[in-house]
Structures are given as C-alpha cells and as structure tokens.
Amino acid sequence: MIKIEALTKSYHGREILKNVNLEIKEGERVVIIGPSGSGKSTLLRCMAGLESVDSGGISFEGKDIFATRKNRSEIGMVFQSFDLFPHLSAMENIMLAPNIVRKEKEQAVRERALRLLDRVHLMEHKDHYPEQLSGGQQQRIAIARALAMNPKLMLFDEPTSALDPEMTGEVLDVIGDVVKDGMTVVIVTHEMGFARRVGDRIIFMDGGIVVEDVPAAKLAELPKHSRLDQFLSQLNHF
C-alpha cells in the first residue's frame, strides 16, 4: 500500500533519516518504536507529505505522494498536539475538509460527521469548541476529523504523549476500534502494552535507520542484549 525507498532526510546538516526502506501492506497494523531523536516522527511526517525529502521516495498505491496533493489524499494523520481548529466547533472541525477540499454535499458530510462523533463517543459535545474539551476529547475529535476524509491509511504520531494518564485509555480505545475495522495504520508510540495489543508488526528505529522489523508475536523471542531489547528494558524501568 505504501512503499518507502532509500529515504534520506537531514535538518541543518544533521541526518535524521538514513536510507530507510519500508513497505506496508493493506490491513497491516504497524507500530514504530524507538528512542527520541531516532527519526520515527520525521518518517511519519514524510509519509504524510508534510516534509520534503533529500533523496529516495514514497509511493502510495503506486503513486508518488510528493507529486500531487491528490496522491496522498487518502492518508490521514493524527498529531501529538491534536491541532484542532480553535475557531470551529467539534462538528465544524470534522466537516471542514470534506466540505472545502472534497466539495461534498452538505447533508452527506453532516451525516458522516454525526456518525463519527457517535463513534468517538462525543455526540453530546458536537457544538463545543476545542478549548471547552479535555485533551482526550480533543484527540478523539482529531481522530474523527481525520476519518471524515475516508482515509485508507491512518498515521498516528504519539497520539497519547500529550495526555494525562487518565485520558490515555479513552484515546487508545478509539484507535483500537479504528484498527478493528480493518484500517491500515502506522502508529508511533511509547505505550508498549498498547503496541503489543494492536500492532501486528513492530518496527524499531534508532539513529535514523530501521534496526528491527518483526511480527509483534516474535517480540519476546528477540536475542538478549540486542538494541531493541535494551530499549524495551529501559522503558520498563519507568
């Protein structure tokens, strides 16, 4: 579904991604983990077409995502910082892009928005503005907003890192629902329990390269003292 070939990317002379190769098939649930600065969020932003790349390429269903906006229009993304539009209500946040980008019929967009609000359990908050919502509620609206464009691939960039622990669960549950419906997802997260539960493929990045790429079920069988093993035991110390 999405193919990343020999991708490199530097910021101010520092190489963030060094020759990343990755292919993700339809229906796969990929979790990317790794220490901060390993390039995992940058990789995700490249996959959404938000970053230019120095060399290599990314194709989605065979088409170069950097060529036109249309080629990446079925890739949705959710950010750590939610980034809801503060001047629009929850409902309007969800409806904006289908209205102005796809120019769909108002009635169809409205019905879909209501369905999505129901799906993220926020129907009663549809007329509230972002600042009237908790972080967890904002992130669930952000997920609904991305789903409103009917994406085939959803990218989640540390979706719960900015949340208080008691709100993490409600957001992970919603993502779990999206995954259950068969959506192809790529999730960058530090929540290892969640990663094991929803992911069927774990990618470990470090220093701008893919170090490990293993089925989730095989995670326990990794050789001791590998870099991934060290990373996981560090996570467990918290």
Added chain:
Amino acid sequence: MEGFLEHVNGVFDYMTSQTFAAAAANTLKLTLLAQLLGVALGFLLALGKMSKWSVLNSAANGYIWFFRGIPVLVQLIFVFNALPQFGIRLSGFECALIALALNEAAYMAEIIRSGLSAVSKGQKRAAHVLGMNNWQTMRHVVLPQAVRLIVPPTGNQFIGMLKTSAMASVVGYMDLLLTAQQAASATFNYVDTLIAAVIYYLVFTALFTLLQGYIERKMDVVKASERKQKLLIAKSGISGESRSAA
C-alpha cells in the same frame, strides 16, 4: 450664560448645515477608503514579508522602511505638488487617498504579519494533511484565527486615520477641518466652527470604538457559544419548572 447659549446655538447651526454634513461625509469617506486600501495593501506586504522568496522579503521591507520613514504630510504634498511636474494631475481627494493609504499599508503590514505568524505551525500542518492547499489553509484556518488578533490594533489605526485625514485639508479636500476653517474665515467665529468639527470627530471615534467592540464580541465564538448554552439552560429551567407546576 447668554453667551454660552449663543455658542451652543452657533455650533448646532454649523453642525446641521449642509456644508458641514457634506464635510463630515467627506472625512468619513476618505477615512474608510484609505483604511480599507491600507489594510488590503498591508495584507499583500505581510505576505511578502513572510514569503520564502528573499526578493519579496526585501521589497516588502523596503516599502515599509520608505513609507514609515517619511512624514505623511510630506508624502501628501509630494503627491499633490510634485507629481504634476511628471504630468500626473490628481484631485485633492485622490492625492489624499493615495498618500494616506500608501502610508497606512506600511503600518498595517506589521500588524497583519504579527497576527498571521501567531497562528501555530501545527494548525497549518493539520490543514495540509486534511488535503487543503495553501489558499484554503489561509482562508479557512489561518485568517479566521489571525483576524481576532488583528482587529484590536486595526481599530486603533482606524481612529488614527480619522485624525490623519484632517491633513487632506492642506491639498484642498473639503473635509471637516477645511470646511470649518473656510466657514470661520467668513465670520471669524473660530470657536463655533471648530467645535462643530470637533464634535463630528468625537462622534465618529465613539462609533468606531463601538463597532470594534461589536466585531470583537462577534468573533469570540467560544464566549458566544457559552452565552447561548447558558440561555438554553435558563430556558429549559423555566419550562421544567412550569411543567412540574402543572
């Protein structure tokens, strides 16, 4: 006391005269148009300042440096007296409009730029992954948020423009000041004529201030929705009581 009443009558007569009403309309027309043009040109300059292209950056910065650095009065007299030497002859109104708008744009550019750049990068990023192009992002995401920051200082500029418009009297535009001066030169009644003009200025300033407050309240969508929700709760409370009473 009699003298005072005489002045009140005099001021009232001048204010309600056709010449002063026309002069007030002229002042208002020049103020509105010059500010409107200033905002439009200032927006383009702000985009230039924020552009990736250094040519546009330098052009915008050069413009701002030039027009902010020269007294408005000098610009006005230049347009009126110097341009005819190049064969460009404009009316007093046209000269004033051009000079005031060009000058205003330099100030508005800074105000609009600071408003636009206060909108976080995350907002643009979110708009882009939803498929919006640069124009759609500007129109539906960045501008509505920036306008809330731009309105208060623009209200200030507007009131400033009302007062600066009096400079148009030096190029023969029949605004409030020139009309008052001409009326006074016929009667030597400077007190009544100038006070009549002053009252018009103060009333316009008050109206602009009210308008600004109205726009600010209109744009605060969150507060507005809270007010609406409170109203709904209050209403449902009343109907709930009446139901239990019945």
